[in-house]
Amino acid sequence: MSGHELRWNPLLGCWIIVAGHRKERPWHSTFCPFCPGGPETQGEWNVLALPNRYPALSLTPPGVDKGEKPFTRGEALGVCEVIVETPSHEGDFQNIPLEQVAEYILLLGERTRKIASNSAIEYVMPFKNKGVSIGVSLTHPHSQIYAFPFIPPRISREIASAIEYRKIYGGNIFEDIVRMELLESKRTVYINDGFVLLIPFYAMWPYEMHIYPSSDVKLLYELDKDSASLLADAIRVATGVYEELFGSEYAYMMIFHQAPVKRVNEEYRLHVEFYTPHLSRDRLKYAAGVEWGAWVFTYDGVPEDRARELREAATRIIGKLDSLGRIP
Numbered sequence: 001m002s003g004h005e006l007r008w009n010p011l012l013g014c015w016i017i018v019a020g021h022r023k024e025r026p027w028h029s030t031f032c033p034f035c036p037g038g039p040e041t042q043g044e045w046n047v048l049a050l051p052n053r054y055p056a057l058s059l060t061p062p063g064v065d066k067g068e069k070p071f072t073r074g075e076a077l078g079v080c081e082v083i084v085e086t087p088s089h090e091g092d093f094q095n096i097p098l099e100q101v102a103e104y105i106l107l108l109g110e111r112t113r114k115i116a117s118n119s120a121i122e123y124v125m126p127f128k129n130k131g132v133s134i135g136v137s138l139t140h141p142h143s144q145i146y147a148f149p150f151i152p153p154r155i156s157r158e159i160a161s162a163i164e165y166r167k168i169y170g171g172n173i174f175e176d177i178v179r180m181e182l183l184e185s186k187r188t189v190y191i192n193d194g195f196v197l198l199i200p201f202y203a204m205w206p207y208e209m210h211i212y213p214s215s216d217v218k219l220l221y222e223l224d225k226d227s228a229s230l231l232a233d234a235i236r237v238a239t240g241v242y243e244e245l246f247g248s249e250y251a252y253m254m255i256f257h258q259a260p261v262k263r264v265n266e267e268y269r270l271h272v273e274f275y276t277p278h279l280s281r282d283r284l285k286y287a288a289g290v291e292w293g294a295w296v297f298t299y300d301g302v303p304e305d306r307a308r309e310l311r312e313a314a315t316r317i318i319g320k321l322d323s324l325g326r327i328p
């Protein structure tokens, strides 16, 4: 038994990553491996990609016995990287100059392209976990990249819906979402020349926000310097709004959804999703019985009311941030 493998859940039809060695990773240690001058962080840099030292997926995974139905296994094949967002040990995107956040976006694109050149990789997902309340083990501002040998269920579902939507309505689902959000203008929080930040009509988390593009960009490496700046700008507003609403101890997850790298879907659009557990400064919502047991989310409140709060917070901070866009 390797203790490092994929296991197939035949009931839900999805893979689980079993990673016994991940138990060993540092938990709130006092030494910061991401501050400049450490063994892996020498030299001059603004943003840095490092291999994850405790990778859940690896390009050289142990071999596995495929097993027998219903208990099938797969190799834990893939890539896990850490992206150190800034040399500074504190802060978040709103505290990093715009050009450097744009560099971060461009680096995510470069890493996507590089990782995708491996024949085993089907999907590359950059993401960030921030905040002690959602279990982050290291506080230095950092993101991660997980690259999978399969298309993750959430992405397959979005693609299937986009294809189905085209069949039924003859349009692109992402373009229609953006068009309707701008038309209704009830849930939009911030807009610039390339992206719109909003709380979606179908928000699951109280202060969930998504960033959708106004172009047909599908993958991070399609972004040029200018569009990377525009995406960086929208991200700085999003995280700045969370800090403004929830104070210094805020928590969120940020996920980059891009097209699968080997079978780029025409309908797909690059977008960013922010989930935060905050109901308020010091009250958290837990995904609990209904959410986990049924995959049905109850939304405590009304997204349109929360949008007003988010927009007001954005109004207060965009001056300080020297933002490129405006409140819709």
Ligand code: UDP
Binding pocket: 025, 026, 033, 051, 052, 053, 054, 055, 082, 129, 135, 136, 137, 138, 144
């Ligand atoms: N890590 C690393 N090098 C180190 C210490 C930690 O690559 O010297 C990795 C660790 O495996 C973990 C990540 O950095 O995946 C820290 O991530 P975070 O706290 O966001 O979440 P986690 O992955 O621990 O849930």
Ligand code: ZN
Binding pocket: 032, 033, 034, 035, 036, 088, 089, 140
């Ligand atoms: Zn640090």
Ligand code: FE
Binding pocket: 158, 257, 271, 273
């Ligand atoms: Fe998505």
